[in-house]
Amino acid sequence: MALSKTIRIMGCGNLWMGDDGVGIHTVEKMTVMKEKLAAGVSLSDPVFSDFPADALPYLSEVDIMDAGVSGLDMLCFLEGFDKIIIIDALKSDQNLGAILKIKGEDLLDGEGVGRMMSSHDVSVPTVLGIAREVQGLPEIVVYGVEIQKHPDEVNLTTEMSPAVEAAIDRVISLVLQEIRKEAAE
Template sequence: MALTKTIRIMGCGNLWMGDDGVGIHAVEKMTEMKDKLEGGVALSDPFFSGMPVDALPYLADVDIMDAGVSGLDMLCFLEGFDKIIIIDALKSDQNLGAILRIKGEDLLDGEGVGKMMSSHDVSVPTVLGIAREVQGLPEIIVYGVEIQKHPDEVNLTTEMSPEVTAAIDRLIPLVLKEIQKDAA
């Protein structure tokens, strides 16, 4: 089976702002998983414990990138793909470490979590809105992890809270299953 769409996973955030770096940490782990798979590490290896074994092979067919706090640069990162999966921190009314799946059109239309916040120069919803008007959008799925502090609260640290760190191991299987939906 192969993927029917070209897919890019983008981790957004700032590693120097604690929990806001969750998207970057998630794509770093997924990149390590992809590298291990391409290096011939067996799916039964303990490194892949808790991951959906049937979805793991599709990781080889996706592009994974650290988008950092790219702001308007994100516009060029959207081009050339049928589907973009964005992983980022958000602040809503959920518990710390909660994971929300938001369709791009819902984010843009103010449904669900229309108040997604980040430490980016320009917020992800703003960039998506510009892209929709200027260049068109691929399918967008955002996986947001609830953080405690608003990203504008400056507390420079590379440490994430235990709840957000634990969310990464719950988030990655969701992203893998999201990729698998596009396999034929």
């Protein structure tokens, strides 16, 4: 079976700002998983052990990218795909490491989802709003990982808090399930 939609997974954030790098760390791990699958590594490999085996094969069909703090450059990253899955840090009223799934239209409408982190030149919601007006949007799903630092607080570190680091595998499982839903039956 193949996916019915073209899908891009984008990790956003800044690796030098601790927990804000969660999106980048997540797509880095997913890229390693995709490379191992392409190399024919068995699903019994420890890198795959915590993830739904029925969804793993679909990882080879998606595009995975580190979008960093791309700002307005993100506009071109949205083109040519039916569905975009964004992984980023956010600040809301949830516990550290909590994961929120936000549909693109809800994020654009400001449906009480907190604030996507603003270490980017321009915030993700702002870029999506511009894209909606200028070029149209594919289906957007955002997995936001709750961090506790205020978005304007700058602590240069590559270390993430244990709770946010632990969220990476949970986000990957959720993203794999999201991809699996797009499998043509």
